[in-house]
Amino acid sequence: MWDYISERVKTEAEYILQTGATVRSCAAYFNVSKSTVHKDVTERLKDIDEYLWRGVRAVLDKNLSERHIRGGIATKNKYLCKELCRNSSSSLHGSDTHSDSYNNCRCRQTPPSCCCNSFACSKKDSMSCSVCGKDNSNKD
16 A cells, blocks of 8 residues: 555544544545545555554444434524524525525524524524523633
8 A cells, every 4th residue: 555545544544533523524624535535444444553443433333323313403403594594684694585595594604603503593692592591601
């Protein structure tokens, strides 16, 4: 195996172990394809460092078991955003017309900054969340 490939494989594996990253986020971080990362950490890594491979395999298995939950949260946030866009004419949600406001909605382009990651929170910059009631004053 080429040295640069071996080095890339180790770097990707260490990143996944340190951050708990998914294959997709690791690929985006290193600017390579998901297929490359997947092959690197599931096949090539086993030949290079089996101990590191076992750790990465555990993280990938955890991510796989949680995938349906992340998908459900993304779908929930999508429909909460659509509802807010439909009912709101605030500057966060763009224009008054539904078809235009959802497509141009700024909350779709940036992740929620609320403690509970909810698009439904109307107090993202205030001291407490309007959805879960958690105190946001200690956020980093």
